[in-house]
Amino acid sequence: MPGATVDPVGPNRHSAWVEHAIAALADAGYQRGGARLAVIELLARQGCAMTAIEIDDRLRATDQGIGRASVYRTLEQLEELKLVHRLEMGRGMASYERIEPSGEHHHHVVCEKCGRVEPFEDPGLERAIGRLQGRVGFEVSEHEVVLRGRCPRCA
């Protein structure tokens, strides 16, 4: 790949996750398909959670014209394989964001007035949750923290 060493961080900076997802799907016995790939590539480009509706709308608008069923089906498969995280932060609709294989992740603050969502991360919080794992009777595999309040604009 001559000349390909320039600008490793760009619009495709998360292509590693695309590869990862494709490999995981292949391992799980799935065949390739255009709709699924489109969902994966869209999620790869997002910095934070995106609602199922947004994903669906965006992909429907594409010249490919991806169907609703394919979008939801793909999201379900990706969730099953722990490639994406399903979140319910709003009024009864799900959002999705990719799971980094590194384990790196963030949580969310939601404005209860305008619905704006922002990510944040905090090692102290992660530590507190880590310490908790043994104490609850469950075998915990993931966690989710949502803070609610007013964003600077709405406060």
Place this chain on the structure above:
Amino acid sequence: MPGATVDPVGPNRHSAWVEHAIAALADAGYQRGGARLAVIELLARQGCAMTAIEIDDRLRATDQGIGRASVYRTLEQLEELKLVHRLEMGRGMASYERIEPSGEHHHHVVCEKCGRVEPFEDPGLERAIGRLQGRVGFEVSEHEVVLRGRCPRCA
């Protein structure tokens, strides 16, 4: 009330919250009503979150036969007045639980297999979240932590 000093802790142990809720509603200018009271009394008896559907089903089964609209309307009002907490832990449906005026509260572990929900509390976690408040740009008024995994039975 002669003889009423026996057994202060019983099925009505949370009647203080009922009073609190009634007072708050009156302060907010609401009139009394049977449907609303029934919702309040049902929530007062629960130890943990209950889905809107369950609440509705239970109250519909009553000889009072409370309507769906009243149930949802009441839940919305109670949420607005910070008398109950709305949670979304499952597949797209809301649960509600009362907010103690003392600020005492718990969080939840959900079994991703069977859907069982259990409460837990942890001061360390609360401290970590408390420390966080200033750092996110929002004016945080509440928070919610959900752990997911396998319950002992499903593990």
Place this chain on the structure above:
DNA sequence: CGCTGGAATGAGAACAAGTCTCATTCTCTT
């Protein structure tokens, strides 16, 4: 290559949770 069997896809129907409307009933004040 072109076939073929099973997987992936998309249009639209079906479903479930929640919301809205509006006629009736109830509360509270006078």
Place this chain on the structure above:
DNA sequence: AAGAGAATGAGACTTGTTCTCATTCCAGCG
């Protein structure tokens, strides 16, 4: 006891999601 306005409930409606099934696509095989 009456009137004004709030609370209620039946049922229509909306919205996000899931299901169905006929069609299209992919991948191994001759």
